[in-house]
Amino acid sequence: MTTTEKLIQMVIAIALFIGVMAAILLLTQRLKSRRGERIQAVAFVGPALFLVAVGLLYPAVKTAYQSFFGANGENFVGIENYIDIFTNSGLLVVLRNTMLWVLLVPTLSTFIGLVYAVLVDRSRFEKLAKALVFLPMAISLVGASIIWKFVYEYKGTENTQIGLLNGVLKALGFDTYNFLFYSPWNTLFLIVILIWIQAGFAMTILSASIKAIPDDIVEAASLDGVSGLKMFFFITVPSIRPSLIVVLTTISIGTLKVFDIVQTSTGGRFDTSVLAYEYYFQYFVSLNQGLAAALAVVIFALVSPIIIYNVRQMRKLEAR
Amino acid sequence: MTTTPTPEPAMVKETPGPTTGKKSASRAAREGLTSKTASGVSLVIALLWTLPTFGLLVSSFRPEREAKGNGWWNAFTDPNFTLDNYREVLGGEGDASLVTFLVNSIVITIPGVLIPITLATLAAYAFAWMKFKGRDVLFVAMFALQIVPIQVTLIPLLSLYTSPPFNLRPLAGRDAPAGGLYELWLSHAIFAMPLAIFLLHNFMREIPGELIESARVDGAGHVEIFTKIMLPLMAPAIAAFGIFQFLWVWNDLLVALVFSGPDVAPLTVKLVNLVGQRGEDWHLLSAGAFVSLVIPLAVFLGLQRYFVRGLLAGSVKG
Structure with missing residues (x-):
């Protein structure tokens, strides 16, 4: 066309x-x-x-049903696909990686977002400082992966470096390192990409919530001689606890479904696959319908309790 | 959810600070660290968050030999810039040019935002202000469908598009109408629905009920109330969700990979292919990446106010 x-x-x-x-x-x-x-x-x-019934409800039920069938979707295999996911060594690596993602991305992005929000709060450059960290949110995961692949770019130590990190390593006199190659560390370097994107989200929500802490609480505390880190841990953090939980759970949900970063950066090679990527790979590359459906159901099983918890927290926040 | 604080006058002037008379929690916390460490840490974070993008941006303007030959930081000691990379990725014909894919992204995104927002606003209005049997049950069901990740739906949805029941015309495949665009539009509309209805419903409930009641007493029908009262009042909320949906559709890769035929693949798909086929051609990859970033960044920066408001209203799509 x-x-x-x-x-x-x-x-x-x-x-x-x-x-x-x-x-x-x-x-x-x-x-x-x-x-x-x-x-x-x-x-x-x-x-x-109508859209939701045909496009979400029916497919979800159908996928759950398909997960009990074999690769071509015809012969019934019981829970074999699920057994496979939790015993097959390749798939266990996928589960391990997914676990790493879900543990590290929400905690680290929230932590960085919170620290940054506190540090720039009411400073002279607050607007600009926030915009810088906030901007990656508009960038697609594909674009972000390209940006970071360039940072990680590897050339042998004897060559001229074009990747920022290896350039720094070489300038400091170390050997260069192939960041995206060695498992399990390569998964950590992919995780950095999502943290880079999500920290801005955490910062925005937490910053608004910090600004909403009533001044009298802070003043009372400082009259009692509370200051510095104590103020942070005993006044700031407890006051924004509900928002912290919403941020943590929202990022967890996004992390469980992340597919683009793995697809763009490594294509799932070098033991970097995660559930959401493996699902795509099993269906469209390995042509194993049953296993793909089972993987989708596992994602569903992991995501749904977090969403339910998240929504209940949001309700509480709104009720305040 | 969280409200932004209104600036209050400092009533008790016992801490006459150098800049403001009032202490915020974070400010007090920051004073504990020496302010030098504090600004040092925030500067490091700000740098880490900008340098990667900046490096790629610089590379996209460097000549091929240099972009591939040495680090982008060399551009400062030996400045040499060109637009050739952009000419190369945007020039050419058909699939060789990113313009083709840019058009695809635009053509996918506009209806992919318009259709779900319209349908969701109508449904949200009905759930908020119309009385009908089973309303609450249906709303809770719609709301609960947020827990369905799109992965769970893709395969059956794909087979519905390729071989629909009742002899309907297939929306996917070689003879698909509009080169398969309809399945992309429909899919994006479907996936947006639960969250869109939930968010817009929340905003609508904030509008005072007396307003609707008095309009009803004056003899206005629901359609009239919807178009003349609701839509203008809801404009900011609709804009907030619109930006969300825009970024989601424009930046999406998974839905595009599964449903789009080669004729209508968006920029994200093309970029992933470029990484696979020409992973070493950083002069092209960098320029290509920035072509795909320009529009969402512009929209984002222009409408940031609405976006932040949408964020604060809570979002769990992803």
Whole structure:
């Protein structure tokens, strides 16, 4: 398709969509009787409900069902796929890596975000300082992976270095290091990329929450002689605890589903795969439908308790 | 959720600090560290967060031989810049040019934002202000669907697109309408729905009920209330979610890899392929990466205010 054709298709689709929605609204506008109200309600919620039922509910149930079937999706294998995930040595590495991601990304990004928020709070350059850390949030995970792959770029020690980190290593007199090659350390270097993106999110939320701590609490504490790190640990952190939990859980959820960084940086090689990547790999490369479905269900099982907890925390925050 | 504090006048003037008369928690905490360490640490963090991007940006303007031959920091001692890299990635015809993929990204993103926001606003209105049987049950169900990760849905959704029931026209494959764009639009709309409805519903409930009630008494129907009262009041909230959805669709890789045919692949897919095929050509990779970053960065910087508000309202999509 040419560019013009694509743009025309887009305009047609938008016009079609607006036309249908406008027709629905105009047709139901006049209805004021009891029955009419019911039809109006259907017109308002119907499209969304339909999309979600067909696009989320049905596929989720189907995937759960498929996870009990073999590679081609036809012969029933019971819980064999699940046994595989928790016994096969290659897949155990995937689980280990996923564990590392979920432990390190939320804690470190939250910690860095919090420290930074405290340090720049009400300083002269607060706006600019925040924007610098905040900006990576607009960058795609693919773009961020390219940025960091360049930082990690490896050449033998005798060559001229073009990667920043190896350039520093060489300048300090060390041998250069192939950051993305040696397992399990390479997973840590990939984790850095997501921390780099998520710290800005943590900082934004925590900064707003720090600013909302009532001044009288702080003043009372400082009258009692509390200051410095004590103030941080006994006043600041407890006061923003609910926001801390929301930030930690939100980042955990995002981390469990991260796929782009592994795909762009290493393509899952050198033992860097994680659940979300392995799912894609098993289905589209290894053509093992059953195992892919089981991996998706495992992601679901790990994500759902965190989301439920997260939502309950958010409710509490809103109620305050 | 959290409210931004209103600046209060310092009522008790017992700590006449050099800059402000008032101590914040973080300020007091910071004073414990010497202020030199504090600014040192924040400077290091700020540097770590900017240097990687800056290095790639510098490289994208360096001639091929230099970008591949020595570190980007050499550009300061031996400045030599060119636009050739951008000419190369943007020039050429068809798949050789990033412009093709830039257009794809735009064509995917605009309906991918418009459609879910419209549908979600309508549904959120109904859940917030219309009375119908089963409303609360349906809302909770919609809300609960946030726990479904998109991985769980991809495979069955793909087979629905390729071989739909009731002899409907397949949305994927060689004869797909609009080169398979419809499956991308639909998928992005589907995945956005639970969170969008949840967030917009929260905003809508904040609008005072008397406003709607009095309009009802005056004989206004739901459609009228929705278009004349709700939409203008909801504009900031819609903008906040719109930016979210824009960044999500523009930066998405997984949905694009699974559903887009080669004809309509977005920039992210092209970039991943470039990394795979020309991983050593840093002059092209860097320029390509920045082509993909320009639009989201511009949108983000321009509308940051709304984005922060959306963030603070809470988001768990990913």
